[in-house]
Amino acid sequence: METTSVSSSRIQKFELEEDNELRFVVSGREEVTLELINGSAEVFGSVVEKNKKYIFPPGARVAVFTWKKATVELIGTANAYVSPETPMIMYINLHAALEQLRRIADNPTEKDRVGQGPRIMLVGPTDVGKSTLSRILCNYAVRQNRSPIFVDLDVGQNSISAPGTIGAIHINRPADVVDGFERTKPIVYNYGSLQPGDNNALYEKLLITLSQAVSAKTVENVETGISGVIINTCGWIADGGYAAIVQAAQHFEVDIVAVLDQERLYNELQKTLPKFVKIVHLPKSGGVEVRSSEVRLKSRNMAVQRYFYGTRGEQYFPHQFDVPFDEVTVVKVGTESVPEECLPVGMKPEDYSAKVVPFPISPELRHHVLALSPFDSLTQEISTTPVFGFVVVKEVDMIEKKMTVLCPRNELPYPRIFVYTKIEFLDDHNVPM
Ligand SMILES: Nc1ncnc2c1ncn2[C@@H]1O[C@H](COP(=O)(O)OP(=O)(O)OP(=O)(O)O)[C@@H](O)[C@H]1O
Ligand SMILES: [Mg+2]
Structure with a gap:
């Protein structure tokens, strides 16, 4: 790693080897610019273009991963390091398994699955990278010309609309490296609070209604049906939270549950969910850090701010x-x-x-x-x-x-x-x- 200071801004240059990841947090009050100088890289499954400047806002936590080799430059105050250890191979293997199910769904000889691709739900405690893995899986799907539905059931840190909602969007292009997925024409249900446990019965009613709306979309459009559904959940996994995961799996008729990090949850779900549901256990990335309640509050405020004012790239x-x-x-x-x-x-x-x-x-x-x-x-x-x-x-x-x-x-x-x-x-x- 080479670090040099230029005028008031700091420039850091990183050489990434195969399967390495540059992790950084925009730690100051200023934005940080990322540029891929050489090689190839992606951010949470979105391809980073060479010699394009990507500007990240304060507080952003980012990983720039390369399957081959990359030279990456950061300008600004960023707390950054390169890690040679990532779970990306396992994540892409999961994607390959989903892709296999999509092919089967698209194959008229496999009668029982015709037209309906995989429905995967990502579960785990807080701060294990559930939202990030959903983004990676949606990106990999769309990069292979699929168009899945992304469902976000997390009322605390919803990535489709304001906090306090659950919803779904149709993914038909990769996420913007900085801003994430476009949020055009989302289906959004208002729950009105940050914890599913505040009104469990209402939460379940909304789960049912959303699952019906999503199923209608998968039937309406053949490509969507084959591409399947990727469901993100919240990190509340104890007691009522566990029950909410089981309810969600039933209502969305998921056939795969990926459990991030926690083995106990993996074991419990194996006992509770029907046999046809495949449950996989995946490690969390060492790059996902535990966020304090202040950081969570900040990110919720940013979500509302984004709803009204847009982003740097697309202002409202x-x-x-x-x-x-x-x-x-x-x-x-x-x-x-x-x-x-x-x-x-x-x-x-x-x-x-x-x-x-x-x-x-x-x-x-x-x-x-x-x-x-x-x-x-x-x-x-x-x-x-x-x-x-x-x-x-x-x-x-x-x-x-x-x-x-x-x-x-x-x-x-x-x-x-x-x-x-x-x-x-x-x-x-x-x-x-
Ligand atoms: N490999 C990585 N390197 C650095 N930062 C990462 C990496 N993966 C994810 N992050 C960042 O870590 C934070 C937490 O990740 P993420 O939101 O995916 O976790 P989560 O399990 O969905 O959390 P929550 O329970 O709050 O929903 C995010 O800010 C994300 O950008
Ligand atoms: Mg999340």
């Missing part, structure tokens, strides 16, 4: 609107159920987990992210119907009876049924009204 220009109270209805999904002992004898407790109830407008809503429902009146279907976007409440004026919201578009769409979420975002930008 959101607008602010004053909405009179009488032009909007705020609702909440899920209420406390009445304890059984308070009900008349013989009466079954009603399911309150997805009950849609009015939510009073008050200053309590300040900084909350609200989901935009497509309905124009209060109906139970609000709870399990995809949302068409989000706003953030910037102000609530109880005297003028209006609230100010940040909206990604230059008009605030009707109908205006906003769904409460526990997600908060402190927006300190000045944006046009």
